[in-house]
Amino acid sequence: MALFEVTDLAVTLHTGSRARGRQVVSAVRSFSFSVDRGQTLAIVGESGSGKSASLLAATRLLGVDAEVTGSVRFDDHDLLALSPKALRRILGKDIGFVFQDPQSNLHPFKTVGKQIEEVFRVHRAATRRELRARVEGLLDEVGIADPSHAYRAYPAQFSGGMRQRVMIAIAVALNPALIIADEPTTALDVSVQAGIIALLRRLQRDHGTAIVFVSHDLGVVAEIADDVVVVKDGLVVESGSREAIFAAPREEYTRELLAASRLHGVDAVAPAPPTATQAAAPLLSVRGLAKSYRTSIRGARRTAIEGLDFTIGTGEIVALVGESGSGKSTVGRIVAGLQYADSGDISLDGVTFPTALADGVPRLPAQTRRSVQMIFQDPYSSLHPRRTVRASLAAPLIAQRVARSDIPGRVDRAAADARVDPGLLDRYPAELSGGQRQRVAIARALVLSPALIVADEPLSSLDVTTQAEILALVADLTRRRSTAFLFITHDLGVVSSIAQRVIVLGPDGVEETGTTADVFGHPQSAYTRRLLDAVPRLDGARAS
Structure with a gap:
């Protein structure tokens, strides 16, 4: 029984x-x-x-x-x-x-x-x-x-x-x-x-x-x-x-x-880097990035990131991977202009970000604010529960003082580009599925036509078919809009199917960087090999 x-x-x-x-x-x-x-x-x-x-x-x-x-x-x-x-x-x-x-x-x-x-x-x-x-x-x-x-x-x-x-x-x-x-x-x-x-x-x-x-x-x-x-x-x-x-x-x-599960397994083939962006000046350049946090009232600090270097070209997808606590999200928030770095050189499309041993949001030109947007891990908590989808998509345009007559059309275009069903625009976040909310979050990031989107664990709570749909959407946006992505994730299978280059962060800093094919096919770091070995596979074994 x-x-x-x-x-x-x-x-x-x-x-x-x-x-x-x-x-x-x-x-x-x-x-x-x-x-x-x-x-x-x-x-x-x-x-x-x-x-x-x-x-x-x-x-x-x-x-x-x-x-x-x-x-x-x-x-x-x-x-x-x-x-x-x-x-x-x-x-x-x-x-x-x-x-x-x-x-x-x-x-x-x-x-x-x-x-x-x-x-x-x-x-x-x-x-x-x-x-x-x-x-x-x-x-x-x-x-x-x-x-x-x-x-x-x-x-x-x-x-x-x-x-x-x-x-x-x-x-x-x-x-x-x-x-x-x-x-x-x-x-x-x-x-x-x-x-x-x-x-x-x-x-x-x-x-x-x-x-x-x-x-x-x-x-x-x-x-x-x-x-x-x-x-x-x-x-x-x-x-x-x-x-x-x-x-x-x-x-x-x-x-x-x-x-859908096999589409982003560790054996999937990532797209080749876009040759047109590799020879040109990078859209984003990060050199010597360092960030620490105060851990006590006596001023002791814990290092989150130290000496990080990377670039992202126009229309390129670069993945940032590592375990919890490796500093991935910290890097994303700094690149998105949401917090200061302690030191380093960070520039987006020629504009240098300020650095300081301070809290708060850095001062950036309005155009730079429009040029970089962020998609957060949990779209439910990052969308206002009492705003309709339409109102959430309009909010960045209102904040940037876009002419009110232009707002409805731009909201509709962003929703269409993110494949948000028009019938959802007057609903509230609680009335949407996880995949629908994530598309709304992508549409909100797109509404200002940014050059770079920082996507922080955007797939972590989604089922495999919805993940596949969101990945296809991201790839399509890089082709049609030439939007670049810093794609932050712990899911190495996702990385292998979408990113041209990958940065592996470990507890002691950068473990490995390179094209996705090289890093996944011939990992040089024992830490990277351990991460790849831990990826579950459909045959019931871990990767080896």
Whole structure:
């Protein structure tokens, strides 16, 4: 008998406000799967396909505006029929959860130790004397160094990978029979991702835990799953063993997902550098870039970047890659004119950026401000929640004092270039999918016709087909508009498919630079080789 079995699950959501009119949305139409003890089931599909909604509905975490029908059985319990009190006894104790974004799921003002302790307190699973020792033992088990120090730390003092390990510690605290892991490796760099996958597999082996693993990354799924369920538009379109799904998919949609994953694998071929821009003066020139941050009131500083040199030509895509904490985003913000460098020579189209040991936004000419724009990692938090898409696209034009009569046409052109459906222009960010929001963010960057766009992890939370669409859009913009990109990412597969040149940042600075073909085909640095080795592949192995 299966440990966790979902049959004919359907979910209807009632969205919107009374003022704007309530809407009925069929989020999940027919969903069935099962997982046995000690096994891993992966659920894959595009954003909005119903992956997360089905699991939240099955465990009754969607809220009062969700109507759920079907059957959900866990260890001979009917979860949809249990009283709230009986359900609480199961959730957290017998079913653990690891969510996508640990930063928003961990309390910012409570120490890590106290948050893990809450699991034991709620389920009365330990005495007060036992708590500290059990929590520190969990922190050690999930691979966090110096558990006694980590116990007293706050989430903001941890990296993304360490916060995810804390979430896993909470999920496994009471040795649950089932862990539901919803996109647990999204936005993590490849080496941290590999560590999280290895940790889940080890915990499963040691405790016999079943795992339901939700992901859009088919390379990760190939590594961890025993069985796979493919979903689209709230329906299961295909299911079976991992080997069968990956080797001989029956459905066209599954083949499309696999093809999109292969498009930006580490073996994909990047486009050749545009010869016309290589001989000309570079659009962006960076020499000797250095940046440090004050870490104490006594003036101690931590070096983020030191001695970085690179150039970007008109219409060229240069990738900046490295692990979390390597300084990638810092470089991007400096190039975008959003913060000062401590020292170095930075010029964009002949205009030199000021440097200073100071905070704040550098003073730049208005034309230079228009010439460089930025796409942030999370379009939901970087788009104003109370502005329509149209208003968000118009805001940069208003700030640059563009004639009001010209604004509607420029908004429409930017939306069209970024392939934003005209029907979305009067919607709010919360009413858009992740891919739609990212297109809006690209349109906002395009509306001022910049020469250079700094794209900071623009694909990290998107499914593989949406990633492929955004990559095609970026490549098209470089051809039609000659827009240059500094493409910041931890995903080396993405780099191999789009960038002409790559800069690899390590903990001690620049590890390697060169054409993408040379760096990926013949890496000279042990650090680069380690990053490439950590990239998951569709055959279930890591790159070698």
